[in-house]
Structure formats: C-alpha cells, structure tokens
Amino acid sequence: xxxxxxxxxxxxxxxxxxxxxxxxxxxxxxxxxxxxxxxxxxxxxxxxxxxxxxxxxxxxxxxxxxxxxxxxxxxxxxxxxxxxxxxxxxxxxxxxxxxxxxxxxxxxxxxxxxxxxxxxxxxxxxxxxxxxxxxxxxxxxxxxxxxxxxxxxxxxxxxxxxxxxxxxxxxxxxxxxxxxxxxxxxxxxxxxxxxxxxxxxxxxxxxxxxxxxxxxxxxxxxxxxxxxxxxxxxxxxxxxxxxxxxxxxxxxxxxxxxxxxxxxxxxxxxxxxxxxxxxxxxxxxxxxxxxxxxxxxxxxxxxxxxxxxxxxxxxxxxxxxxxxxxxxxxxxxxxxxxxxxxxxxxxxxxxxxxxxxxxxxxxxxxxxxxxxxxxxxxxxxxxxxxxxxxxxxxxxxxxxxx
Amino acid sequence: xxxxxxxxxxxxxxxxxxxxxxxxxxxxxxxxxxxxxxxxxxxxxxxxxxxxxxxxxxxxxxxxxxxxxxxxxxxxxxxxxxxxxxxxxxxxxxxxxxxxxxxxxxxxxxxxxxxxxxxxxxxxxxxxxxxxxxxxxxxxxxxxxxxxxxxxxxxxxxxxxxxxxxxxxxxxxxxxxxxxxxxxxxxxxxxxxxxxxxxxxxxxxxxxxxxxxxxxxxxxxxxxxxxxxxxxxxxxxxxxxxxxxxxxxxxxxxxxxxxxxxxxxxxxxxxxxxxxxxxxxxxxxxxxxxxxxxxxxxxxxxxxxxxxxxxxxxxxxxxxxxxxxxxxxxxxxxxxxxxx
Numbered sequence: 001x002x003x004x005x006x007x008x009x010x011x012x013x014x015x016x017x018x019x020x021x022x023x024x025x026x027x028x029x030x031x032x033x034x035x036x037x038x039x040x041x042x043x044x045x046x047x048x049x050x051x052x053x054x055x056x057x058x059x060x061x062x063x064x065x066x067x068x069x070x071x072x073x074x075x076x077x078x079x080x081x082x083x084x085x086x087x088x089x090x091x092x093x094x095x096x097x098x099x100x101x102x103x104x105x106x107x108x109x110x111x112x113x114x115x116x117x118x119x120x121x122x123x124x125x126x127x128x129x130x131x132x133x134x135x136x137x138x139x140x141x142x143x144x145x146x147x148x149x150x151x152x153x154x155x156x157x158x159x160x161x162x163x164x165x166x167x168x169x170x171x172x173x174x175x176x177x178x179x180x181x182x183x184x185x186x187x188x189x190x191x192x193x194x195x196x197x198x199x200x201x202x203x204x205x206x207x208x209x210x211x212x213x214x215x216x217x218x219x220x221x222x223x224x225x226x227x228x229x230x231x232x233x234x235x236x237x238x239x240x241x242x243x244x245x246x247x248x249x250x251x252x253x254x255x256x257x258x259x260x261x262x263x264x265x266x267x268x269x270x271x272x273x274x275x276x277x278x279x280x281x282x283x284x285x286x287x288x289x290x291x292x293x294x295x296x297x298x299x300x301x302x303x304x305x306x307x308x309x310x311x312x313x314x315x316x317x318x319x320x321x322x323x324x325x326x327x328x329x330x331x332x333x334x335x336x337x338x339x340x341x342x343x344x345x346x347x348x349x350x351x352x353x354x355x356x357x358x359x360x361x362x363x364x365x366x367x368x369x370x371x372x373x374x375x376x377x378x379x380x381x382x383x384x385x386x387x388x389x390x391x392x393x394x395x396x397x398x399x400x401x402x
Numbered sequence: 403x404x405x406x407x408x409x410x411x412x413x414x415x416x417x418x419x420x421x422x423x424x425x426x427x428x429x430x431x432x433x434x435x436x437x438x439x440x441x442x443x444x445x446x447x448x449x450x451x452x453x454x455x456x457x458x459x460x461x462x463x464x465x466x467x468x469x470x471x472x473x474x475x476x477x478x479x480x481x482x483x484x485x486x487x488x489x490x491x492x493x494x495x496x497x498x499x500x501x502x503x504x505x506x507x508x509x510x511x512x513x514x515x516x517x518x519x520x521x522x523x524x525x526x527x528x529x530x531x532x533x534x535x536x537x538x539x540x541x542x543x544x545x546x547x548x549x550x551x552x553x554x555x556x557x558x559x560x561x562x563x564x565x566x567x568x569x570x571x572x573x574x575x576x577x578x579x580x581x582x583x584x585x586x587x588x589x590x591x592x593x594x595x596x597x598x599x600x601x602x603x604x605x606x607x608x609x610x611x612x613x614x615x616x617x618x619x620x621x622x623x624x625x626x627x628x629x630x631x632x633x634x635x636x637x638x639x640x641x642x643x644x645x646x647x648x649x650x651x652x653x654x655x656x657x658x659x660x661x662x663x664x665x666x667x668x669x670x671x672x673x674x675x676x677x678x679x680x681x682x683x684x685x686x687x688x689x690x691x692x693x694x695x696x697x698x699x700x701x702x703x704x705x706x707x708x709x710x711x712x713x714x715x716x717x718x719x720x721x722x723x724x725x726x727x728x729x730x731x732x733x734x735x736x737x738x739x740x741x742x
Contacts, residue, residue, distance in 0.1 A: 088556055089556070101443045
C-alpha cells in the first residue's frame, strides 16, 4: 500500500477511534437518545382491576412534572402507558407492541401478578427491563433466573407471614376463614399465610374459598365462609372484590377479626365504597404514609404530594393511598434513570436499579428505606401493621422487616 | 342468506387460465418476500392474518357453504391452542407435531358436537354454539383442569427456532411455517369443496329436503361439516398459540367467536379467498380504529363494519367477483357472455 494510502487509512482509523471515544460516554439502547427516554407502562385502565388505573395516571402526572422541570439529565421522558384490562393475553400483546413497535427502552410498573407472569419470559428473552412491577408476588425477586425483572412493593408472602404471626400471638385458638383470588397473586398470599402458621395451619384454617376475576360478585363465597363458623377472616382480594367482601360480611352479620391484604388497603378506593362504618377493625399492613392519617396532615413530604396532585392530577383522589404509591414508585424510577447518567443501555438500567442504597422517599413510613443489590431485587421490604378505626389507619406495633 | 355458490369457477379460456396461474405465482412470490421487507412485529401480525385465514375458512365451510351458523368457533380455536400448548409445555412435543394433533382432536370434538346439533336449525343452532363459546373460558379456568391448563395464568410456550440453521429469525420462520400449513389447508379445503362433498354441502344449505330426496345423507354431511370446520379452526388455534407463545382462558372469550363470524361475512361467505380478506379485516381494522380514536375505538370499528356491509353486501370477495365480471363484460363488448 502506498504511503499516501497508509496515511489516509491511519487518519480515518484515528478519527474513528477518536470519535468513538468521544461518544463512548453516551450509550443508548433502543428508546434512548440525546433528547428522550421512551418508557412503556401497562396498567388496567379498564376491566375488573380498573381501580388501580389511577396509579398509572399518577405516575404519568409525575413524569409530566419531571419533564417540566427539565427532565432527567437533560432528557425528556416519553411515558407510553397502555391498557391491558388486567387480562394476560392483552398484556402479552401490549408488551410486544411496546418493545417491538414503539421501541421503548424499558417497561416500567406493569401492574398485576397474572399480567406480569405472562410477559416475564418474553421480557427476559428479549433482555428488556421489566422494572418495578406493580405486584408483590415473591417470584419477582429472582435475579438468578430472571435478571431483567424486578419488583418494588414488599412481598406478599412476607406480609401474610406477618399476619399469621400476629394471629398466633393475639388469638392462638382462632378459627380462620380465607377468601382468595384464584391466581398466582392470591396463592402467593395464601402460601405465606400457611407458612407463617406453620404446623397449626391445617387446624386453624377451617374454610377456604376462591373466586375468579371474571366473577361478578363474591357474595356466595362470603356466606359460605360465615357458615363455617370462623372468627378470623383473611381477605385476599383486589379492590373491587375487597369492597364487596367487606360490605357483604357486615350485611350478613358476620363480625370476624378481618385481615385485609395491603393491595386493597385504600380508604378512597375500597373502604369508602364498602362503607366506612362497615370497615371498622380491619387490620392491614402498610409501608406508605396514608393520606387520611392525621399524623401526616402537616408532613412536609405528604404536603409536597398534595401540592403535586392539585397541580398535575387534580382529578386524582387525595384520599387514595394508590396515588401516594404511584408517586413514590415513579420517584424510584426517576432515581434509577438519574443514576444511569448518559449510559442509557438496558443493562445499565438494571444495574442501577440493583444499586439503590438507603434511598429514601418522603412518602414511605419513617424508617423504611429502599435498598437493592445484585442479589436483592426487592426494593421495599419493611412494613407496619395498622387497624382501621372508621376514619383512618392507625398504625401499631413496630416496623417489621429490613 | 343466499351468497353466490359458484366461487370455484373454471377459467374462461386456456389463455386466461395460464395468466391466472402466472398471477398466483407472482402473488406467492410477493407473499414470501414480505417478511424481509417489513419489521418483525409486522411479520408477527401477518402470521396472525394467515392463522385467522385458516380459522375463517373452517367457519366458512360450516356457515358459508353448509348454512349452519356457529357462534362458538372460538371454542374450537381454544381447544386447538390448548392442545398445542399442553403438548409443548407438559410433554415436550415439537411444535410441528402439535398442529396435526390439534387438528385431529378438533375433528373429533367438532363431529361429536355436530351430532346433537343436527336437531337444531338456524337461530337455535346459533344459540347452542353460543353456549359452547361462552362457556369455554370458564371451563378452561376450572380448578380440576388447572393442573393441565394453568388456570387463569395460562401457559407460556417457547418460540421455535428455524431448523437447519437457516439464516432467518424466529418470527420469519414462523411466518413461513404458518404459510406452508395455510397453503396446505387451503388446498385441502378447495379440493373438498369443488367436488361431490362441496356440492352436497351447498345443496343441504339451499334445499335440504331436495338434497335428501336426491340421496345426500344430510345427517352425515352436516356432522362432517362440523367436524371438518372444527379441524380447520383447531389447526389455526394451534398455529396461533405457537405464534403468540401464550395461551390463557381470557384469550378465547365469546368475542373471538363473534369476530370469526364478522370475518367470514365481511370477507365473503362461501368463498375461499374471502377467508383471507376477512382475516386482514379482523387483524388490522381494530388496530386502525385504535389509532384513529383512543376514546372510542370500538365505535370506529363498528363504523368500519357497517361501511363495509353497506358498500359490499356480499363481502369483499363477492364485490371483487362482481367487479371482475363487470370488467370482463365490458371488454367483451356487446357480445354479453355470461359471468363465470
């Protein structure tokens, strides 16, 4: 090769190396660019779990706020939120559409155990983050087999074990009836509960009834459970059915000690439709500051939330803890994106998601912090029990868990 | 309901026959080239079009050619899908073997359903099939079958890889696989319908008493029609399950059965190409409606349906046939030959 050609080739190679070094700091996967980060989200805006749709709206409102304040590291977030109606086949279709047609960087906060179960293998096969899934099923904390899937809420099994421990302590001779949704979410809670009761599970749980999300009502299951003579009721239901269960139990004169799973512990979405006076005495677990709790009436963090709601999501209920939850989860997403800096590859998103150390949200109960690591894909693990007194959730006992 | 019964006309002359075959060859080449010209997601959608085309041909054999209305074909689609999914997931059967097995199972189930259905006509048969379609999702969620069906969570299956290390991706391979099965099924259907069986089915549809008097065994042919129709739809269900990689009871609700009926009516009753037009409609029009209106996509879908029915009352296939006949009539001048 002539000297001139050699010099030209060397110059070109040098230029290429130089320019690649210059852009080496900025790495993008599909969905990310200098100006935008595309994020997909799947929520049940319609169908049997539509009460949760408000979480998606709160998150979208928070993203809007972040964008108005300049975005994350100078990039605006394009939040594409679609409806799956809590129907797994629709979730599969939407996930494919978001990943392959809309080319999002990641899917954030898809809601529901059955919907997420349906897309877990696909997301991991495609190596697209399935981040902060909105369900507490224990199986999302499995970085070894599903490194692209991570949850956010405390695990259902841990929560159910807390209830079991409380029953064993306060009512060791209880006769327990359980109502559960017949899918992975319901069975996850049930397993944790039975594990928590240990050897006494078989003798203490005297009645179990299940329902499908396609059932119009669960009245007959409640009547059946009352007929068993139980004096403790573990209510594993999603909001629409929780409200029905609480109301029916009261109406037929059944007054057991009721433990309600945290996914339905919203005053605005569940207890008010059920009837506040019918919900007195219900015990649940919480990790978020409840908006009705007088203790947080003048709390700085909660006031920030209230101001945010009034400005960006005025239609959202200020009595609904789901809106606090969506706000907190969205803040966690923004923190992960901030930590990514200019390296917006999917791999780095998961790496930063697994690298949250003592991250505090001003809407989490004091003492609860978010921690993740490559072997710990459970951001929030601690909770506290609370009892409803007709107006608000009154917390009692200590914060349980890490 | 009297759609044209001669959808399988012979070519008018030898020359136009050769031209027709050339046309088909060009069409086939274009169809084969598609996966390389469009995105993977579009290829996936086109694979579903092929799947629906097989299902619609199945329903058309029963409803279009034989006059038995079925509002429950989603159930056969579901059975085919679950047979494939369970065989692949629980028994490790390779995907290509699940398709014929699904077909055979549905042939049996369809025939068995067709036997008692012999007593029913018109609306009553429609209601009976509706009952089948509406109960299928709940049957699939039944606790006793959960161990097999996976309950409401459904079954996730893995996408097959292209064989022999072909340099195409999984979506493209699935497209060709489905295309091959579709061509085979269409050939089967065409062969069945253009011969004695086809004529018997049409005779039973138009004049059942006369057909019986002419020696057609109504009971046998009507049940067979159910069986064969279910077989086609079952094969489609199996292919659909493999393409989507997921089966769950809620995928196969009553709306699917109604969608199939919409497909054959809009595509063209008693028409083999009608199945393809219908499949294109039911796959793409909901997406178009969604893009046109986020708030009321189904209203837009309804407008499309009504529009199609108004403009093309004999379906797309019928409209094309009429248009072609008019062109032929005009090019032949005042000679006025019969439309074929």
